[in-house]
Amino acid sequence: xxxxxxxxxxxxxxxxxxxxxxxxxxxxxxxxxxxxxxxxxxxxxxxxxxxxxxxxxxxxxxxxxxxxxxxxxxxxxxxxxx
Amino acid sequence: xxxxxxxxxxxxxxxxxxxxxxxxxxxxxxxxxxxxxxxxxxxxxxxxxxxxxxxxxxxxxxxxxxxxxxxxxxxxxxxxxxxxxxxxxxxxxxxxxxxxxxxxxxxxxxxxxxxxxxxxxxxxxxxxxxxxxxxxxxxxxxxxxxxxxxxxxxxxxxxxxxxxxxxxxxxxxxxxxxxxxxxxxxxxxxxxxxxxxxxxxxxxxxxxxxxxxxxxxxxxxxxxxxxxxxxxxxxxxxxxxxxxxxxxxxxxxxxxxxxxxxxxxxxxxxxxxxxxxxxxxxxxxxxxxxxxxxxxxxxxxxxxxxxxxxxxxxxxxxxxxxxxxxxxxxxxxxxxxxxxxxxxxxxxxxxxxxxxxxxxxxxxxxxxxxxxxxxxxxxxxxxxxxxxxxxxxxxxxxxxxxxxxxxxxxxxxxxxxxxxxxxxxxxxxxxxxxxxxxxxxxxxxxxxxxxxxxxxxxxxxxxxxxxxxxxxxxxxxxxx
Numbered sequence: 001x002x003x004x005x006x007x008x009x010x011x012x013x014x015x016x017x018x019x020x021x022x023x024x025x026x027x028x029x030x031x032x033x034x035x036x037x038x039x040x041x042x043x044x045x046x047x048x049x050x051x052x053x054x055x056x057x058x059x060x061x062x063x064x065x066x067x068x069x070x071x072x073x074x075x076x077x078x079x080x081x082x
Numbered sequence: 083x084x085x086x087x088x089x090x091x092x093x094x095x096x097x098x099x100x101x102x103x104x105x106x107x108x109x110x111x112x113x114x115x116x117x118x119x120x121x122x123x124x125x126x127x128x129x130x131x132x133x134x135x136x137x138x139x140x141x142x143x144x145x146x147x148x149x150x151x152x153x154x155x156x157x158x159x160x161x162x163x164x165x166x167x168x169x170x171x172x173x174x175x176x177x178x179x180x181x182x183x184x185x186x187x188x189x190x191x192x193x194x195x196x197x198x199x200x201x202x203x204x205x206x207x208x209x210x211x212x213x214x215x216x217x218x219x220x221x222x223x224x225x226x227x228x229x230x231x232x233x234x235x236x237x238x239x240x241x242x243x244x245x246x247x248x249x250x251x252x253x254x255x256x257x258x259x260x261x262x263x264x265x266x267x268x269x270x271x272x273x274x275x276x277x278x279x280x281x282x283x284x285x286x287x288x289x290x291x292x293x294x295x296x297x298x299x300x301x302x303x304x305x306x307x308x309x310x311x312x313x314x315x316x317x318x319x320x321x322x323x324x325x326x327x328x329x330x331x332x333x334x335x336x337x338x339x340x341x342x343x344x345x346x347x348x349x350x351x352x353x354x355x356x357x358x359x360x361x362x363x364x365x366x367x368x369x370x371x372x373x374x375x376x377x378x379x380x381x382x383x384x385x386x387x388x389x390x391x392x393x394x395x396x397x398x399x400x401x402x403x404x405x406x407x408x409x410x411x412x413x414x415x416x417x418x419x420x421x422x423x424x425x426x427x428x429x430x431x432x433x434x435x436x437x438x439x440x441x442x443x444x445x446x447x448x449x450x451x452x453x454x455x456x457x458x459x460x461x462x463x464x465x466x467x468x469x470x471x472x473x474x475x476x477x478x479x480x481x482x483x484x485x486x487x488x489x490x491x492x493x494x495x496x497x498x499x500x501x502x503x504x505x506x507x508x509x510x511x512x513x514x515x516x517x518x519x520x521x522x523x524x525x526x527x528x529x530x531x532x533x534x535x536x537x538x539x540x541x542x543x544x545x546x547x548x549x550x551x552x553x554x555x556x557x558x559x560x561x562x
Contacts, residue, residue, distance in 0.1 A: 009449075011440055012370035013399040021442070040540040046533035047399070048472050049540060050392040055451040060389065060438070062456075074451060076440070078394040079368035079375050081402040082257045082345035082412060 003028055004069040008039070011076045014052070017045050032056060033063025036075065052077055083153045084136030086127055091155055091166040096173060101150045103177035105184040109168040111161045119204035125158045125167065128196040132156075135195045139187060147183035147298075149174045154187060156197060182280075182298040189303050193320070223315050227269045235430040241269060247427045250274040250337035252325050252353060254305040256288035256407070257343035257367055260416020261423075263291070265341075266309040266316045268424055273309060274319040274337055275302045288409035325349055330356040339423045342366035343416065347396050354379060354386040355461055365422040367415040370399070372408050372443045374415040377453075378422050380435040388456035388463070389438070395470035395550065397529040398536070404529060411443055472535035473528070474547045477559040480522045484545060487520035491553070492530050501556055510534070521546045528552045 003026045010018045018039075029035035037049045045052075053060055055074040056067070067073075093106050111123050140152045150173040157167050170187050174180040191197075202208045223245070230236050247270050251258050254277040265273060281289070281296040281304060291308045292301070302320040309318050325333065325344070334340055334356040342353050342364060350366055357364040361381040368375055379385045387393075399405075418439070425431045440449040458465035474480045480487060489505035492513060501524070506517060510530045516538065523531035523546060531548035538546035549555050 011375075012373050013405070015373070016371065016405070021444075037540060040536075044537055045540075046536045048392070048394075048470055048536045050468075051390065051394045051398060051470065053389055058450075059452045060454070074440070074449060076375070076438070076451075078347055078390055078399055079370050079373075080345065080347045080350075080396070080399050081369040081405065081407055082253055082255055082343055082367070 004067050004071075006035075006067060006069075006071045006073050009072070009074045011074060012079045013047070014045055014075050014077050017047075018043050027067065029067060031063060032061055032065045032067060032073075035067055035073070036063070039075070047077055084133055084140050085155045086129060086132060086158050087155050088157075088159050091157055091169050093169055093171070096151070096153075096171060098150055098173055101173040101175060101180075103172075103174050103180035105170075105172045105177075105180040107168075107170040107184050107188060108166050109170075109188070111163050111165050111167055113163045115201055118201075120163065120201050121204055122163065122202045123161045123167065124200040124202070125156070125161065126198050126200070127156070127158050132196050136191070139190050139194055143172070143183045143187045143190075147172075147174065147179040147186065149179060149183045152183060152187060154191070156191075156195075158197070178298055186300060186303075189300070190322070219315050223269060226267070226313060226315075230268065236428055240428045243427055244269045244424075245271040247339065248272040248274070248337045249339045249341060249423055250276070250333060251341045251343050252276050252333075252349065253343035253345060254289075254291070254301040255279075255285065255343060255345055256369065256402075256409070256412025257341075257416040257419060258305065259288065259290045260413040260418075261341055261343060261420040262305060262309055262416075263312060264417060264420035265423060266313045268420075269313065270316065270423075270427075272317045272319065272337075274321065274333065275305055276321040276323065276325055276333060277301045277305075278322055278324045284403075288407060288412050290409075290413070325352060327352060331359065334360050334362055337362065339426060340364045341419050341423060343419070345402060347394055347398075350386065351393060357381070358385060358461055363426055365419045365426075367412075367419050369402070369407060369411045369415055371405055372411060374411050374441045374443070376415055376418050376422070376434060376439045376441075377437070378426070378434045380433065383435040384453050384455040385459060385462050387461040388459040389453055391456060391458055391460055391465055391468070392471075393460075393467065393469045395473035395528075395532055395548070397527060397532055397550075398470060398472075400529050404527075408443065411441075414441070414443065470532075471544070472532055472539055472546075472548055473550050474522070475550045476555060477522070477549065480547060480549065483547065484520040484522070487522050487545075488517055489556070490516065490521050490523045490534075492523055492525050492534055493553070497526060499553075501553055503556065503559060516546065519545070522549055523547070524549045524553055524556060526552045528555075 032054045153171045172180045172184045281292045296304045306318040364379040457463045460467040491507045492510040494509045523534045525531040535548040
């Protein structure tokens with residue numbers, strides 16, 4: 001296990017709850033799923049982790065995908081308004 | 083009360099001490115229709131059905147507009163120019179409801195009550211007239227669409243395809259305000275509109291099909307009127323109801339393309355499933371604050387549930403009313419939805435069927451994220467349908483899941499009324515530690531309580547759930 005630097009972008013309600021749109025951070029999480037859970041706890045994103053989808057480097061990936069060092073990660077929650 | 087009459091109609095006097103607004107509408111026989119001179123009209127009704135449908139309509143109007151009373155008398159038989167064909171009378175505490183109810187009855191009457199009208203013209207001709215069917219007008223159509231037909235990708239062939247297309251737009255709010263005008267202007271032959279909502283002042287900053295004068299009126303009626311002013315050759319089908327599990331299949335099956343302009347997750351998911359079952363393409367969009375997302379679901383491509391296999395609780399991300407929304411956001415997303423539909427019908431470009439488009443209108447930045455089918459999708463893959471683990475739909479579900487539990491009310495101290503069963507009050511704004519043990523969290527609407535339950539789950543605590551519907555869902559609860 002080693003620390004990886006990633007850029008994270010928060011969309012919609014996640015951006016509101018995180019209080020910013022983008023940040024670069026270091027994580028020890030191995031997979032995308034672990035990383036989502038880590039951020040939900042760390043920043044009180046107040047959404048069940050199973051409801052948050054992540055795209056790594058431009059493609060949606062499932063939770064078991066390994067985090068790549070230097071990745072661009074976009075976190076997308078359900079969006080309801082219309 | 084709804085009646086048919088063979089005798090000439092005269093308005094009757096009404097009085098009520100509690101009603102301040104009385105509206106009497108008289109519909110009369112006019113001497114022209116569609117540029118032809120009309121001499122007389124003949125109304126024919128299927129009596130029993132007309133009366134039963136009419137009574138239903140009147141009862142619905144009374145409830146919808148909180149009328150004190152509503153009465154409709156419709157003529158049948160032969161009528162000369164100047165004679166009264168229908169009288170609608172409404173009484174309400176205030177004038178706004180009386181006016182709105184009266185007009186709603188008239189609009190609905192034309193669609194729902196089986197009364198047919200035959201026009202006798204000065205040239206000796208005569209004909210039965212459909213409720214609102216627009217007459218064919220090839221010359222007008224040709225002029226309206228001449229600039230787009232110049233595009234090689236459209237041409238006359240493309241215009242014929244547009245004319246033959248039937249598009250259903252679910253929800254006539256902010257997304258529809260961006261989408262509907264362009265679908266109508268492009269010459270889509272048939273547009274279906276579904277919405278049971280009335281225009282409210284708080285809608286107008288984004289729902290620009292409507293004006294201040296439309297407040298209190300049915301959105302589908304006003305949207306249909308907008309569409310037909312822009313392009314009178316479009317056939318508009320108005321459905322003043324909500325999309326439900328019962329009617330979704332019927333609606334989806336009757337159209338070629340479905341546009342999701344709804345404002346809630348359950349409707350979006352319901353549409354996704356119905357479109358899958360019927361092999362219909364769906365263009366779905368949703369908005370939040372300054373941001374929006376858009377994707378197209380093709381019958382053989384990845385669906386919305388491939389992306390979100392766990393069904394979120396409907397309040398998990400709040401609503402436009404709670405989060406706020408910039409008016410141009412649904413407008414822009416709605417236009418992009420129209421573009422997807424036009425792409426699909428005409429075959430130009432590339433649909434967003436394997437991508438999700440995210441837009442941030444603060445920065446003007448867009449992201450296009452690729453997505454694939456999910457073998458674990460509960461709709462098109464082999465997965466089981468799992469709901470948001472943080473929410474229960476009722477107190478009985480809470481009992482079934484947790485057994486014994488404590489109720490925690492996270493509303494702020496000034497929120498009323500106090501709930502009657504045993505509970506702990508811990509306001510959301512200052513919430514830190516929660517009691518041990520099984521907890522059912524409640525708030526006013528179920529949004530804040532869901533955040534608390536999600537926070538607990540993320541921290542590894544699985545014995546905390548939020549009650550859907552908030553304190554109102556506690557009302558029938560008898561503690562054991």
